Amino acid sequence: MNNLVLASSSAEAASLEAARTRLAEVAGTLGTLNGNLVAAAGNASAAELAQSDQGALVDFVEKELIPLSGALAGAFPEHGASTESRVLAKVATGHNERIVSAAKALEVQEAPVKMVNAGGRLLEAATAFIAEATELILPALAQNTAVSLADLLPKPAPAEAGAPGETQTPASGGCACGGHDEPGLAELDTRVIPHAIRHATIFGALEGLNTGKGILLVANHNPLPLLAQLEQRSPGKFEVSYVEDGPELWKLSMVRN
Template identity: 70%
Template sequence: MNNLVLASSSTEAEALEAAKTRLAEAGGTLGTLALNLLSAVAGQPGGELAGADQTKLVDFAEQELLPVAAAFAAALAGSANSAEKVLAAVAAGHSARLVDATKSLEVEEAPVKVLYAGARLQEAAAAFLDHATELIVPALAQNPALKLTGILPQRTVDAAAAAPAKGGCACGGHDEPGLSELDTRVIPHAIRHATIFGALEGLSAGKGILLVANHNPLPLLAQLEQRSAGKFTVSYVEDGPETWKLSMVRN
């Protein structure tokens, strides 16, 4: 959605955009890590590789998703507004489901159960990220009595540094050997770059994505160089005029 949100102040407006960017990045990383787990379990049922990817997804949930969900729930808990009370209940529900799904994935050992638990966590996280972006964050930014600024916990995990052994994204398709396709044309423009950066952060060394776009993504590449100079090798697989495809591999 691209609905205009009028924040209660310029500071809250900045916090709104920062929060939406962080949620989009989390969604991108979640997709990569979830696909990593699926690939690992399918390729080596019950092996060490699957266990490593299972741990990475659990760590990402515990160190990023759960603290953010808890922060939103706490921020809305004291509101006297009836609509925000409903949102507080929604946020608390998301937080509880994420905790439960994360714990379930952490303790599973059988490959089939690991797959089920991973899918359950991904579903719970996707629902939370969607509601947080479209409902919770705007509500916090719009109400002067509530504060979005400063409520998000500081990141304690670097998904790129802690990346699992497999690489990929959650968008399906394989045009290049070893590269999962990320079609940017289906990602809303407002969160496109953040989602891509999040997906890239979930990659381990030597793994990558095949980025598909309907234009030459030069602004994206400039931003990537700014924030992650030298961390990725980028090469054009298809250079227009209607479709651009870029191999983006983590060094």
């Protein structure tokens, strides 16, 4: 990730980092929600659960991701725009259109296998958008004196009853970040996540979990700062226990209460 961005002001620099962090959290949540869907669809007797996870993924995309991609698509000033701005505006618009289309395609699927395929295409579209928004679109906007990132981006969608982790009971515990090491826990290897967005990605992945489900966090150090931040932002929401306690590798079971 390029952290050396010359923003138009210190406030815009702070807003840029906040926006990048938010996108990292969104990416983590999307990975978990898609993993929930894949896990439920793989259970032949869990058609209703697959539909529930399908709805949770579509709902999150419509309430959190599409407002973000739509805001960036319309962010660049139309008058006096540079060639670069016009190109980025077109790129952002294309991403927004693909995400909207993929979400609609997922919403109408009825067969679990088709839900999984549509969910995968939605995740691909979202991942491409988040990568280019993080590296190209947001930095360009942060340098544009005619734009305020703090005012541009919509506020995060509030948590509601029925949101991930509140009332759903999926077939298995999902995070689409790796293989399984502990029964019912999908592995999230922090070593492959860029350091600048590591904590935000993990927090997003945890927020996508359903009650009683979790992830197996893998790290090359004891993640005490992460655990302190998690308890500060979500006190008592997750049960954490060490599966492996160093000295070269740490594995933590993190289950949502």
